[in-house]
Amino acid sequence: PRFERRDDDLYTTVTADLYTMVLGGEVQVPTMNGNVVLTIPPGTQNGRTFRLRGKGMPRLRNAEQHGDLYVKVEVQLPTRLTPEQLQLFEQLRKAREG
Numbered sequence: 001p002r003f004e005r006r007d008d009d010l011y012t013t014v015t016a017d018l019y020t021m022v023l024g025g026e027v028q029v030p031t032m033n034g035n036v037v038l039t040i041p042p043g044t045q046n047g048r049t050f051r052l053r054g055k056g057m058p059r060l061r062n063a064e065q066h067g068d069l070y071v072k073v074e075v076q077l078p079t080r081l082t083p084e085q086l087q088l089f090e091q092l093r094k095a096r097e098g
Contacts, residue, residue: 002030003032003069005057007057007067008056008057008058008059008060008066008067008068009056009057009067009068009069009070010032010055010056010057010067010068010069010070011069011070011072012029012030012069012070012071012072013071013072013073013074014027014028014029014030014038014071014072014073014074015027015073015074015075015076016040016044016073016074016075016076017075017076017078018075018076018077018078020040021040021043021044021045021046021073021075022042022043023042024039024040024041024042024043024044025039025040026038026039026040027040027073029052029069029071031052031055031069032055032056032057033055036052036055038050038052038071038073040073044073046073046074046075047072047073047074048072048073049070049071049072049073050070050071050073051068051069051070051071052068052069052070052071053068054066054067054068055068055069056068056069
């Protein structure tokens with residue numbers, strides 16, 4: 001249920017926190033052979049898709065070759081912010097407007 005298959009390619013979705021999407025970082029991505037680390041560049045937009053070559057299904061006529069794994073990254077917004085964190089977000093909003 002973690003993957004959608006299209007021919008030899010697989011598709012999946014992972015979540016990353018807001019800070020990783022804005023500042024960059026790493027997320028764990030499940031593959032058919034265990035987890036791999038995906039590096040998220042700073043300023044990544046919600047819904048961006050990354051291609052991991054060779055991490056999909058084995059090809060029908062050549063089992064040594066594999067399709068690709070397409071990973072859609074969705075931001076997971078924080079739900080519980082401290083008053084200090086809310087104040088920092090407010091400062092960011094004012095800096096953007098001003």
